Amino acid sequence: MEGARPVTDRLTLDDLPVRDELRGKSPYGAPQLDVPVQLNTNENPYPLPEPLVARIAERVAEAARGLNRYPDRDAVELRTELARYLTRTGGHPVGVENVWAANGSNEVIQQLLQTFGGPGRTAIGFEPSYSMHGLIARGTGTGWISGPRNEDFTIDVAAAEQAIARNAPDVVFITSPNNPTGTAVEAETVLALYEAAQAAKPSLVVVDEAYVEFSHRDSLLPLIEGRPHLVVSRTMSKAFGAAGLRLGYLAAHPAVVDAVQLVRLPYHLSAVTQATALAALEHTDTLLGYVEQLKRERDRLVTELRTAGYEVTDSDANFVQFGRFEDAHAAWQRILDQGVLVRDNGVPGWLRVTAGTPTENDAFLDAVRQLKKEQSA
Numbered sequence: 588m589e590g591a592r593p594v595t596d597r598l599t600l601d602d603l604p605v606r607d608e609l610r611g612k613s614p615y616g617a618p619q620l621d622v623p624v625q626l627n628t629n630e631n632p633y634p635l636p637e638p639l640v641a642r643i644a645e646r647v648a649e650a651a652r653g654l655n656r657y658p659d660r661d662a663v664e665l666r667t668e669l670a671r672y673l674t675r676t677g678g679h680p681v682g683v684e685n686v687w688a689a690n691g692s693n694e695v696i697q698q699l700l701q702t703f704g705g706p707g708r709t710a711i712g713f714e715p716s717y718s719m720h721g722l723i724a725r726g727t728g729t730g731w732i733s734g735p736r737n738e739d740f741t742i743d744v745a746a747a748e749q750a751i752a753r754n755a756p757d758v759v760f761i762t763s764p765n766n767p768t769g770t771a772v773e774a775e776t777v778l779a780l781y782e783a784a785q786a787a788k789p790s791l792v793v794v795d796e797a798y799v800e801f802s803h804r805d806s807l808l809p810l811i812e813g814r815p816h817l818v819v820s821r822t823m824s825k826a827f828g829a830a831g832l833r834l835g836y837l838a839a840h841p842a843v844v845d846a847v848q849l850v851r852l853p854y855h856l857s858a859v860t861q862a863t864a865l866a867a868l869e870h871t872d873t874l875l876g877y878v879e880q881l882k883r884e885r886d887r888l889v890t891e892l893r894t895a896g897y898e899v900t901d902s903d904a905n906f907v908q909f910g911r912f913e914d915a916h917a918a919w920q921r922i923l924d925q926g927v928l929v930r931d932n933g934v935p936g937w938l939r940v941t942a943g944t945p946t947e948n949d950a951f952l953d954a955v956r957q958l959k960k961e962q963s964a
């Protein structure tokens with residue numbers, strides 16, 4: 588019939604027999620707006636250098652010749668190179684048997700929750716923190732517990748220990764440096780929470796170090812020694828400037844690596860992904876050079892924001908949390924009106940800006956200085 592739509596077109600998500608805990612929920616995702624300066628998703632602003640692009644093309648061409656076959660299911664060459672990188676930069680020797688890789692650290696976290704969480708089990712994080720920890724918990728049927736933080740966004744150790752003792756969670760997330768606040772966590776804090784978690788359950792403690800290469804402090808990687816329930820998760824999305832690659836990894840006791848094999852999909856890491864990641868690892872030194880530039884830019888943002896009269900949380904990441912605003916969303920909009928996209932993570936009074944190129948950061952600083960003028964007028 589002219590103009591009539593088939594019944595199936597009117598069907599919405601609410602009409603489907605989805606799991607009860609997913610009803611009425613929205614998918615995770617920052618707005619992808621087409622504006623000149625995009626500083627909202629903690630990406631690295633520097634495109635991969637041309638010699639690396641050429642090397643990726645070479646390695647991918649090599650991989651393409653074997654695409655009729657499934658890839659190396661255990662990604663041994665890649666895990667070996669990741670172990671070498673961690674040993675070189677993380678202050679602790681690790682071998683291939685300590686390392687596992689997946690499509691982004693989000694998938695690493697998902698595999699950990701599938702293995703150690705799940706229905707009837709719980710995970711705790713200290714919020715505000717990376718909201719995907721709670722969302723992946725939900726997706727894997729794991730109950731989520733929101734733990735406390737201090738006013739200055741550091742972890743309130745005594746309160747966290749109590750929350751762990753009270754709830755006896757199966758998985759504990761500690762994000763260092765933390766997203767969205769930029770706050771690094773002291774090794775003593777991790778040790779205290781690890782002890783509390785072992786006394787309460789024992790549970791798996793996941794230290795999410797997605798941003799550690801930008802930190803003023805050393806990696807917490809050495810803490811895995813002698814602690815079989817401690818996992819450090821990492822990513823190539825930030826320091827390696829390869830968010831589009833989707834490559835995350837973990838370091839832990841070999842038994843943890845064996846455990847995640849129980850839930851990983853066979854051949855989860857494509858031959859193209861493995862080849863690309865290996866090419867990027869060949870260029871580690873160049874990529875870490877960009878990290879040094881970004882650390883300087885991050886420190887400049889902190890200083891300039893404070894000079895402009897904003898409150899700023901000390902940052903060990905490639906982003907900076909600044910405020911305070913009576914209405915953070917209105918401030919976000921005013922900055923956007925000037926062509927600069929930052930992130931409103933829903934932390935009352937605060938916004939987050941990712942360190943970009945010097946030109947992008949100048950545009951952001953102009954926008955926030957202008958905002959300050961408007962607000963004090």
Ligand SMILES: Cc1ncc(COP(=O)(O)O)c(C=O)c1O
Pocket residue numbers: 628629690691692693694717762765766795797798821822823824830833834835
């Ligand atoms: C703390 C933290 N962990 C993990 C991730 C996920 O990174 P990816 O899945 O790209 O490795 C992010 C991304 O923003 C993050 O902020």
